Amino acid sequence: MHDRGAWPSDAPIDRTEHELADWEVLTDALVHSLAGEGLLNVDELRRGIESMPPDEYEQASYYERWIYSMEAILTEKGVLTTGEVDARLGS
Amino acid sequence: MTFAVGDRVRVADRAHAGHHRTPGYVKGRRGRIERVHGSFTNPETRAYGSDGLPEVVLYQVAFELEPARTYVDVFEHWLEEAR
Numbered sequence: 001m002h003d004r005g006a007w008p009s010d011a012p013i014d015r016t017e018h019e020l021a022d023w024e025v026l027t028d029a030l031v032h033s034l035a036g037e038g039l040l041n042v043d044e045l046r047r048g049i050e051s052m053p054p055d056e057y058e059q060a061s062y063y064e065r066w067i068y069s070m071e072a073i074l075t076e077k078g079v080l081t082t083g084e085v086d087a088r089l090g091s
Numbered sequence: 092m093t094f095a096v097g098d099r100v101r102v103a104d105r106a107h108a109g110h111h112r113t114p115g116y117v118k119g120r121r122g123r124i125e126r127v128h129g130s131f132t133n134p135e136t137r138a139y140g141s142d143g144l145p146e147v148v149l150y151q152v153a154f155e156l157e158p159a160r161t162y163v164d165v166f167e168h169w170l171e172e173a174r
Contacts, residue, residue, distance in 0.1 A: 041137055041138075043110060043134040043135075043137040043138035043143075044137070044138050044139075044140065046110060046134075046138065047109070047110040047138040047139070050110060077140070
């Protein structure tokens with residue numbers, strides 16, 4: 001048995017490993033840079049991840065959750081404006 | 092209330108809407124202090140942009156849960172004295 005906070009589950013744990021893609025390494029670096037600048041701490045990062053809609057959380061990978069949280073927290077703080085990242089990506 | 096190794100404690104069974112580190116499966120459960128980790132900034136306030144001060148004492152608590160003894164780190168303000 002394992003758990004995720006308050007949700008016990010008997011589902012098997014995915015223990016597969018993979019080589020990190022460049023975007024995953026960059027995501028990690030970005031979070032640590034933001035922390036160094038005092039713009040995002042690990043507890044805010046966790047809160048942002050917890051705020052994900054459950055179905056999006058389930059579908060997202062580890063670093064996709066970091067990206068979701070980073071964008072949410074920085075938008076909340078006014079560092080980013082709503083939709084700014086999407087606009088810059090042209091999507 | 093400060094606890095020492097060996098003390099019997101109970102985890103507060105209260106709702107908390109915001110970010111917190113106390114897992115739901117130990118709320119209301121009795122346990123035993125295994126270790127005093129020291130004092131740390133409070134993640135419940137740090138998660139909302141605070142500096143997390145004042146620091147709060149963090150304990151390792153042992154719970155007899157099925158199917159196994161389980162160790163969970165719990166901050167002091169979630170613990171009550173258990174008799």
